[in-house]
Amino acid sequence: MDIKKAMDAAKVHIDLTLEAVELPNGVVLRGVRVETPDDERQLQDIITSAGASPATRIPQVPAKGKPRKEEQFAHLMEVHLSDLRRASRDSKTILESRHTLSLFLGVVGNKAVTDIDGTDCRLFFDEVRFWPKHATQRPEFKRLSIKAALAKAKSLNEPAPAQATLNKHRQRLSVFFNWLIKNKHMQANPLAGVLNHKKDESEEETGRAFTQQELDAIFEPSAFKAWADRPHRWWVPMLGLYSGARVNELSQLYVADVETVNGIPGYHINKRFPGQKLKNKASKRFVPLAQPLLDAGFLDFVSDVKAAGHDRLFPHLPNNDGRGFGKQMSKQFCAYIKARGVLEEGMGMHAFRHTLATRLDRAGVTETSIGKITGHKGAGATLPKFYIDTPTLEERVVTLSKFQAGVSLSTYQSGQFSASLKV
Structure with a gap:
């Protein structure tokens, strides 16, 4: 095929592939593909500078047309x-x-x-x-x-x-x-x-745990109360600290998810209600409420939300893009901890997950027991109805009692968010 025909083929976007050709100046072209007008111009410049005639015949792999x-x-x-x-x-x-x-x-x-x-x-x-x-x-x-x-x-x-x-x-x-x-x-x-x-x-889990100094800064009473002007800001970080749950798992909680089973108060992480979603099957679980959360008045808050007529525990968190209720919570928390001096890239709510797992591991708690709280894969077999797994409830209470956060939680006052819950 001569060069003129080759150029014509390139102009109509038919691939031209040169197996091997030696030009008059000794330059050897091998495996050259002409796919665009720029390729064509560059090839023409090389050929012209080498003194080749347009009649020069070049071996060519059969051209492939544009795929259907x-x-x-x-x-x-x-x-x-x-x-x-x-x-x-x-x-x-x-x-x-x-x-x-x-x-x-x-x-x-x-x-x-x-x-x-x-x-x-x-x-x-x-x-x-x-x-x-x-x-x-x-x-x-x-x-x-x-x-x-x-x-x-x-x-x-x-x-x-x-x-x-x-x-x-x-x-x-x-x-x-x-x-x-x-x-x-x-x-x-x-x-x-x-x-x-x-x-x-x-690489299995990205990020790291919070240091004690960082936890002290996050939950410092005056700073925390000034920032936590809505229910989700107040409770989602506290729940995250004492459960290691993912931000979306906590942000999507409904009032009906909070329940007392066999005398043990806790909450379901499931997808029983509109907008709820789970990362995987192991994520379905019932998490007992740690004593510090009970002492901080979490159940009083639940009663206030129920009395206000809301189905969702944190009604101010939207799910505008359908990707979950945790997006806004995550952004707000990240901005807050940066203002409190936690500047490392990637630090956020997920660090509570690392904090709980790391400290429980150091306390001698088994990986299986930790997994029943955090919902990690491989934590055990599929659980009974609503994944409460009542035989292990006491075990999970004991597991959470071994977690030492090293901080005191701010105490909720009944009616504290009455104004915002009316909105």
């Missing part, structure tokens, strides 16, 4: 996401899947999925390490294409994402590729031959 829409990554990505929605997957899961797949599309291009291989996956992981944090919210990145944003991030020496983030990208990609295989769009998962980062035990 039904074969393209972008189209099948949308079908996959629609399948996730149809299967009622969590909206956060769908949003995060779209993020990862859109990044892959931006890096690798809209190829036929049958053409995606391990090389493409390696390229993606090499590039996504430069993806800037909060790119869609930052003015210097938000209007750029993915490739342009990556190039700018490299020039600005943006910090690399955490390995846990890269692991999540891999997991979401693998889910998509396996879906392609099940739907007979692909024969094998191209990630299979790409070595994964070796997991360290510390």
